Amino acid sequence: MPHTKNGVVMPTLELERHDAQMMQELAANLIQQNLERYSELAVTPDGHPDTRSWASIQKREGIRVYKESNFQQQQQIKAQAATGNGSVKTVKVPPSMLLMGTVKGNLDDVLYATAASTTEAMLTKSKFTDDGVVDAKVLARIVEPTMADPMHFLNVTWRYFTLSEPRDFVCLDVAGWGNTARGEQVAYHLIHSVGFDALPTFEHKGIARVNMSVCWIFRQRTPTLVECYARGYYDFDTTNAMLNSISMHNIASQWLSCVKLISHAQNMKLARLLNRGKGVISSDDSESDSGDSGYGGNSYNPAGKGTGYSMQSLLQTFPLPRRRFGSIPNVDNVFESERGTSVSSAWPMQCAAKLVLWRERISFRLLNLSRFGNFSMRFNVIYTFRS
Template identity: 25%
Template sequence: MVAVPVQPPRQAAPLSAEDQLKFQEMTMQLLDRTLRDMDEHDADPRSHDKQDPRVWKRIHHKEHFTTYTRCDDAPEAAYVAADGGRSTTSRPSKDVVLGMGFVQCPLSELMYGVFMGNSQAMALKSAVVDKNIGNGAVLKELLGPTEEDPFRFLALKWIEVRPPRGVSGKLVAPREVMFLGGTGTMRRRGTGDFIGYEVHHSIDHPAFPPVDGLRRTRIVIGSIYRERPNGTVDLFIKSYSMEADMGSILGPLAMAHAAKCIEQVWTVPDFAYAKKLWWCIDHRVHSNNAKALQAKLAKRCASCDKSVTTIWKSRAAYRICNLCKAPLCSNCRVKKDLYEIDPYFRARKFPVRICPPCREFVKLLDAKEIQRQEMLRPQSAEAVNPLTPSTLDVLAHNFSLDNSFCTASMESLCMMDSPRARSDSVKTDLLH
């Protein structure tokens, strides 16, 4: 029998326009507070792994990312209040967890990975990235994406929080969080920096009562992702624990747990690549070229030209690229694990195999343009046939997609004259 996950709260009353405006103001105040905190750190520039030891105690260091908590003897730090600003009441310094570092990827790639526009996306990200999170749901959308900022999103969200590893459920009761989750990009007026942001601010509202058997807890997290000219993105993440009920024994463990949750941002670029690969498979977009088609006709590996006649007769589905259908030998196949979500919001892992040209093709796709198509111009995947010899005359046109090694897929070329395909021509913008 299938075990049904904990269900999110049901809306018991409507949200007024005043409530929605208040939620937007809270989000902007938290974003402003996080930007000010980042500016304070920029005033005394230090490497992410060399913060002032008199103020910050290192929790963990992982390659290009380091997490800290405030030292017990450091000056008390004001915490983020319910309105997103600074409270006049000081909180214990250990309530704050700071994460700093950088990742090697474009900002659009990172934002594509952190974006969660529906409950299915939340379940997918929880299974791959945020493994400390149980079930999750988007309760109500407040702001949606725009053409200029396809990553803009603000919604009331809910998650089930799993206890830290090594802590019994008898010591820490099962918990839930209802919060405002916001993402987006912007250019700062003062500095001119192009940044992405992600803010989480827990709220309580009678429209969404607590779930039976779960204790509602509070979190406040502000994340700033700053794009650099060298192709990296600076990470500045500040997490505030709004409850001090873990006790003196479990307190340090709770801080370590919070730090581990913050560190998951390190895996987001790889998650974004998997999302792009899944989108390409779903929409039949790939780097097919004449060489791949010739290799299929000759039954030779499209990458190394090794004969695949013998292995082609058995398990042929495992010997071809899942994108362009080109034959591949065992040495040239690139394996990647993807996930899909079932009706019970459980993730199922399955492997795919792609050729090296398709792997590079997916890497070069513009995540921002894919996001625009997914959120603003959604299209169902077209049912098309795999490559056949009859497409040789079509591929002879060598329709270029701004990459020297890439040409349009057979499916895109064959549909060019259809009315639906004319609206789909925006796919060529993906590589701009």
């Protein structure tokens, strides 16, 4: 069924076998090239790129976004034309951008939040992370996630942005696990523009179809810190310096949404737990799965590796806050007093919802919303399942 939003209808895409094979080969080559660039990037001892090549333009928490410091010179590169009169022409060079920094969390959670392999998951991710995507759709699924490799997929996707000016992108979208030249395990997410004659453009609606190529790479630097890296370019109009600057800063803001990936992963974990209304959670890490794929259409379980979540792991993900006075009563005692039974036995989903509602009720005013992120939406999900 066509995807309709803001008057834009983007149809699905039917790929021939040889086209799908070409997409897989292109993705493999691009991933290899980006992993090599990642390994070869020169950084200072404190983890910053060479300031002679990169200039910082935005920062959020532990993440910085840079642009090539010599971009103004690069866009004026002149190449000898193939004409006989010796004339020259100006070659447009897309601005290259770089993101580096760290976020608190683990690599599994980062890839869990990053790898949105369905339309629903793409839209959910955009809603939680505020990455600037107004609309999105999976146009073709070339490689789908499997039980053996649930985070690996290869799709053709469409994204629509309205920051600075309306633009849309048709891209090869691939995520999964990889290794650097030094043998370090990394997670990657590549988004690279591709073109298909069968897909319409929306220039008559004022939406420019532009090109981009961005590769995200994540590595577990310490047990509690994940290194974030992204590098790429956006081929927008290079003749208007002011518009270029606005566009670049908007893109930098979109990239900095990666600081919310861990929070998004935690939201999906909790929603997945509550969405299993037919399952029963026990304190011994066992759960009878009802077969739901979880919120956002991603069935991957980074903590349990497919075994489900226990309340112990839930409390580790969402620790009970400490009040400025007194002490928090023991969770077991709370449920014994309210239900008259022990938490050590298997208990239904209503108890899980009650636990989080109890936490919200006694300490709502003390919550740091910037730390927990999207708590109001998380509470709405909980309340829906509880009622």
